[in-house]
Amino acid sequence: MFFAVALLLQGISPAHLDTKTKKEKPYALIFGTVWSPDAHPVYGVRVKIRRAEDKKARWEMYSNHLGEFEQRVPAGKADYVVWADIKRPKKAKSGTQGNHAEVPEVKVHIEYDERVDTGLHLTE
Numbered sequence: 001m002f003f004a005v006a007l008l009l010q011g012i013s014p015a016h017l018d019t020k021t022k023k024e025k026p027y028a029l030i031f032g033t034v035w036s037p038d039a040h041p042v043y044g045v046r047v048k049i050r051r052a053e054d055k056k057a058r059w060e061m062y063s064n065h066l067g068e069f070e071q072r073v074p075a076g077k078a079d080y081v082v083w084a085d086i087k088r089p090k091k092a093k094s095g096t097q098g099n100h101a102e103v104p105e106v107k108v109h110i111e112y113d114e115r116v117d118t119g120l121h122l123t124e
Contacts (some may be wrong), residue, residue, distance in 0.1 A: 004067040025076040032106075032121045034063040034084055042122065043066025045084050052107065060085075074115035075112035082106050084120045 034045045047069045048057035059071045073080065083105035104120045 019086050027072040028075050028110045028113055029072055029115040030080060030082060030108055030110075030118065031070045031115055032068065032082060032118040032120060034067045034069070034122065036122055038055055038122045043067060045086060045120075045122075047082065047120065048085050049073070049080055052081055057085075062091050073110065076110070077112075080108045080110065080122065082108055084117060084122060086122065 001030065030049060032047070034042045036042045041063075042066050043063055045067075046059055047063060047064045049059040049071055050057045059073070061069050061071060063069045083103055086103065104122055106118050106120060108116050108118055110116060
């Protein structure tokens with residue numbers, strides 16, 4: 001207790017002793033909302049993000065109770081693909097349609113250390 005009081009009298013707080021000069025790397029933020037077909041935010045949807053040139057997802061998260069998700073990505077010029085990883089019943093094979101279900105996805109372009117807002121609209 002005496003040590004903390006002495007430091008405060010000198011103008012140094014104990015919190016300053018614990019902090020190290022740690023520089024955080026710059027980052028960009030992809031922020032989005034998952035919307036249902038009737039325009040309501042959807043909770044618990046798995047969202048995946050990958051760089052446009054990659055084949056597999058690098059980041060994965062779930063939408064929160066407000067239907068929102070966010071992910072830090074490296075700052076700098078890059079394109080990303082964001083999609084909702086949802087399980088859909090397979091369509092019956094009829095004609096040329098086959099059993100492929102459309103997955104909602106959007107492309108996001110980052111230039112610097114910025115925030116980009118987007119939305120994923122689920123279809124029926």
